[in-house]
Amino acid sequence: MSTRPEDWDQDEQQALSGLEDQLETIRRRHAGGPPIELLRAARAGALPDEVQAAMGAHLAGSAWSRALVEGLEAGGDAPALDRLSEERLWKRIDTERRTSSSGASRRWAPWAYGGAALAASLLIAVSLSRNDGRQPPTAQVPAPAGPVAVAPPSAAVAPAPALALAFGKPGIKLSAAALTWRGAAAENPFLADLEPAVAAYREGDYARADALFTALTTRYPRSVEVAFFLGATRMLGDNFAGAIAPLSDALAMQDPTFADDAAWYLAVAEQRSGRVTEARRRLEQLCAGGSAFKAGACDAEQRLLAAETTPRP
Amino acid sequence: MEFEALYRQHVQAVFRFALSITRRRDLAEDLTSDAFLALHRELASIDPSQLPGWLLTVVRNRARDMWRHRLVEERYAERERRAPAPVADPPPLENWILTGADLKPVHRACLMLRYVWGMSRAEIATETGLSETQVKGHLQYALTLLRKAHGVREA
Numbered sequence: 001m002s003t004r005p006e007d008w009d010q011d012e013q014q015a016l017s018g019l020e021d022q023l024e025t026i027r028r029r030h031a032g033g034p035p036i037e038l039l040r041a042a043r044a045g046a047l048p049d050e051v052q053a054a055m056g057a058h059l060a061g062s063a064w065s066r067a068l069v070e071g072l073e074a075g076g077d078a079p080a081l082d083r084l085s086e087e088r089l090w091k092r093i094d095t096e097r098r099t100s101s102s103g104a105s106r107r108w109a110p111w112a113y114g115g116a117a118l119a120a121s122l123l124i125a126v127s128l129s130r131n132d133g134r135q136p137p138t139a140q141v142p143a144p145a146g147p148v149a150v151a152p153p154s155a156a157v158a159p160a161p162a163l164a165l166a167f168g169k170p171g172i173k174l175s176a177a178a179l180t181w182r183g184a185a186a187e188n189p190f191l192a193d194l195e196p197a198v199a200a201y202r203e204g205d206y207a208r209a210d211a212l213f214t215a216l217t218t219r220y221p222r223s224v225e226v227a228f229f230l231g232a233t234r235m236l237g238d239n240f241a242g243a244i245a246p247l248s249d250a251l252a253m254q255d256p257t258f259a260d261d262a263a264w265y266l267a268v269a270e271q272r273s274g275r276v277t278e279a280r281r282r283l284e285q286l287c288a289g290g291s292a293f294k295a296g297a298c299d300a301e302q303r304l305l306a307a308e309t310t311p312r313p
Numbered sequence: 314m315e316f317e318a319l320y321r322q323h324v325q326a327v328f329r330f331a332l333s334i335t336r337r338r339d340l341a342e343d344l345t346s347d348a349f350l351a352l353h354r355e356l357a358s359i360d361p362s363q364l365p366g367w368l369l370t371v372v373r374n375r376a377r378d379m380w381r382h383r384l385v386e387e388r389y390a391e392r393e394r395r396a397p398a399p400v401a402d403p404p405p406l407e408n409w410i411l412t413g414a415d416l417k418p419v420h421r422a423c424l425m426l427r428y429v430w431g432m433s434r435a436e437i438a439t440e441t442g443l444s445e446t447q448v449k450g451h452l453q454y455a456l457t458l459l460r461k462a463h464g465v466r467e468a
Contacts, residue, residue, distance in 0.1 A: 004431075011453065011456060012427075012428075012452070012456065014460075015456035015457075015459055015460050015463075016428065016456075016459075018463070019406055019459075019463070021404075022404035022405065022406040022407070023406065023428055023429065025401050025404045025407075026403070026404060026406065026407045026410075026429050027429050028401065029401060029403065029407070030429065036430075036440060037335070037336070038380075040333075040334060040336065041334055041376060041380060044330075044333065044334045044373065044376070045373060046334050046372075046373045046376035046377055046380065047376075047377060047380050048377055048380055048381045051380060063411050064407070064411065064425075067410070067411055067418065067421045067422070067425070068421070068422055068425050068426075070418040070421075070422070071418040071419050071420070071421045071422020071423070071425070071441075072422050072440060072441055073418075074417065074418040074419040074422070080325050080328070080329065081324060081325055081328040081342075081345075085338075085342070086324055086325075089324070089328075089342055089345060089346060090317070090320055090324075092346055093320065093346050093349050093350060093353075094317075096346070096350060097316075097350055097353045292378075295354055
């Protein structure tokens with residue numbers, strides 16, 4: 001991405017000759033404007049209410065942004081899903097609906113893709129911190145930065161025996177505290193320290209991930225990421241009893257990004273380690289709440305209840 | 314109607330909508346997948362006549378979830394609250410981009426993305442859903458108009 005005339009072709013250079021100063025003025029005038037993905041989401045009404053309202057006000061007052069969005073929409077139609085992709089997506093959905101019997105083992109995870117979620121979050125942090133004076137590099141749109149991560153279908157690791165709640169591998173995400181690091185991402189020691197553990201976790205090397213996350217608990221005892229992913233790592237390594245303490249820690253931190261996940265995975269860990277009463281109580285709370293785990297928790301609670309009331313041979 | 318039949322019937326509309334929001338195929342596929350999984354969970358209570366609207370709402374809500382947690386929005390909101398006044402009055406070129414008589418919206422967007430945002434033609438194609446060839450054509454047309462306007466101004 002470049003605004004340097006040297007990067008333009010001859011036709012462009014000729015047409016814009018003498019207008020460089022005006023272009024620079026235009027860039028400065030709009031350097032603080034919203035990123036394209038935000039404008040696009042606003043037009044689709046796909047933003048949280050507060051941001052939607054702010055963006056609505058911005059669009060109402062900015063002819064420039066309105067023209068940009070209008071032009072984007074006037075471009076080509078979104079291409080269709082080709083046949084192969086349609087089949088691949090169907091297989092993924094079909095697999096996941098069969099494996100995710102609890103219905104809550106998967107949540108959308110904008111930044112759990114391509115094995116580079118953490119790197120992507122770093123990219124976001126870098127791009128944000130570096131773009132105070134110019135338009136954001138929107139080729140990354142929308143760079144995966146949401147906090148809720150999705151395990152791909154293949155990552156549903158724990159089979160669901162009769163009385164064992166199924167769960168999926170939680171994707172990597174970061175809390176707002178980690179994301180709101182103000183400096184360049186490369187200067188964020190927490191993210192740098194976290195990365196090896198995350199890499200091991202992502203690669204499925206749960207023994208190494210356990211050791212690395214455990215080491216981080218000393219250095220970052222108040223990190224919800226460390227506590228939560230240590231718990232998840234242990235669950236994925238079939239150490240359900242060992243997952244309870246770090247997941248309880250994660251839950252106790254009351255971080256809005258992780259609270260529901262911590263409660264859900266803690267309930268599963270409790271159930272899988274025989275602490276059914278605690279698990280049921282927690283599932284009951286999740287079921288009564290409004291989180292994305294609600295449906296799965298209600299279903300799991302009913303299954304546990306049914307299992308308890310079914311006479312055993 | 315069976316779940317797979319519903320998928321076949323509506324997947325294209327859902328995917329296109331998701332892609333129109335994200336412009337990233339991987340994320341659009343994830344949104345689409347999530348919407349159909351939600352449909353599968355609620356299948357018993359969904360009237361097929363509600364589709365694909367119900368699915369599109371799921372996509373929109375999932376996108377909302379994503380944004381709710383994104384640092385971008387927090388920082389943008391902060392920036393908006395303390396946004397400084399524009400650094401200068403709009404130069405004639407900005408007014409021409411916005412109001413040039415023969416410019417269509419897509420020309421304006423291509424001009425903005427190319428010369429203000431500094432995007433390559435390929436990046437503009439990704440953003441707009443146009444082909445690179447189409448982007449090049451729109452830019453050439455817009456520059457031709459600009460030359461005319463520029464010439465008139467200089468005369």
